[in-house]
Amino acid sequence: MHLPIIVGGGGLVGLLTMRELHKLYPKKDKALLEKGHYFGDLASGRNSGVLHAGLYYPLDSLKRKYCLEGNLLWESLANELGISFKRCGKFLVASSKEEVPALVELFDKAKANGVQGLRWCSDTEKDEISIYCFVEKAFFSPMSGIISPSEATTKIRDDLYKSDIPLMPDYSIEEVTKDGDKFIVRTSRETFTCDIFVNAIGGFAPELRKGLGLRDIESFWVKGNYVKLNIPYYNKALIYPVPPKDLLGLGVHTSFDMDGVIRFGPDTEDCEKGYEHSVSEDIIEKMYPSISNLFKGIQKSDLKADYCGIRSKIFLNGKLYPDFWLGDPTVHNVSGYYEFLGIESPGLTASPALAKAMAERIQLTLG
Numbered sequence: 001m002h003l004p005i006i007v008g009g010g011g012l013v014g015l016l017t018m019r020e021l022h023k024l025y026p027k028k029d030k031a032l033l034e035k036g037h038y039f040g041d042l043a044s045g046r047n048s049g050v051l052h053a054g055l056y057y058p059l060d061s062l063k064r065k066y067c068l069e070g071n072l073l074w075e076s077l078a079n080e081l082g083i084s085f086k087r088c089g090k091f092l093v094a095s096s097k098e099e100v101p102a103l104v105e106l107f108d109k110a111k112a113n114g115v116q117g118l119r120w121c122s123d124t125e126k127d128e129i130s131i132y133c134f135v136e137k138a139f140f141s142p143m144s145g146i147i148s149p150s151e152a153t154t155k156i157r158d159d160l161y162k163s164d165i166p167l168m169p170d171y172s173i174e175e176v177t178k179d180g181d182k183f184i185v186r187t188s189r190e191t192f193t194c195d196i197f198v199n200a201i202g203g204f205a206p207e208l209r210k211g212l213g214l215r216d217i218e219s220f221w222v223k224g225n226y227v228k229l230n231i232p233y234y235n236k237a238l239i240y241p242v243p244p245k246d247l248l249g250l251g252v253h254t255s256f257d258m259d260g261v262i263r264f265g266p267d268t269e270d271c272e273k274g275y276e277h278s279v280s281e282d283i284i285e286k287m288y289p290s291i292s293n294l295f296k297g298i299q300k301s302d303l304k305a306d307y308c309g310i311r312s313k314i315f316l317n318g319k320l321y322p323d324f325w326l327g328d329p330t331v332h333n334v335s336g337y338y339e340f341l342g343i344e345s346p347g348l349t350a351s352p353a354l355a356k357a358m359a360e361r362i363q364l365t366l367g
Contacts, residue, residue, distance in 0.1 A: 009200035010034025035172035040153030046309030224266025
């Protein structure tokens, strides 16, 4: 079967990209192929659900650009599709005097990034959260929030179904090659050809592009575990530590769903067993020091192992690449091929903006 456009990957980035492409090309045949039985079942459905404000990222980075844009786009998208959305805000906390310089540096960076509404916490606010965490100094980010990734995936999927766009689960893409102007997309069930192929398959995206002769990028997976808190706790706003300097994560923090139940995480763990989602039996023992370093009144018996997700980082030419990678023919010289690589945090927040950006790049090709 030949289709003008195929999107590979049914996570939020893939679904939203298809949505943007359908706005541009409502009459072109297109399809989205997803290897899983459910959409958004991997990276999209296995994160904290936090909408980031853009505090952490270098000024000239794609993470900063698309995080800020995506944060605002989610609000309008949530209103349009009826997705639960809450701007609860986030406290960034230095738990000791030693952490204060790093917190001040983060505040200044976030200001330079254009994050709206940042302010240092008053004594009253510090007193309120100091019941729950160790506070030397803190600031507040009102643009941070939460969303349900599973609900968002379902609502976006249903919106695409209403437009009669073929969304095809259980179609694992095994290889993509090119023959002249056409891509050959071989799946576990049948083979397609297409003119435009969008690689949005997440952690395995770097491997898939090798069939097109692109071998400069490799996957680097980092597992992040979450534990659930079984006692009532502060859930008016998120509480985050000063982030570590290893680029692997933002530090163990609170997150909560619309029901207000608190989770701590994610930690950072090597994916020694490959891309799999088992949670080790001793995860509470491993995570408890990070939790108790910032948060008060938490006993190990109050915690329960919950779930984990995989952060899809990348190596470019053997070096860890700290930003999102959006590839198009101007980057890799493969006409008609577009790719999302290294879409880790803040990928959830950035996803609507990433989708719009890629659709605009494709429009330059198709007109």
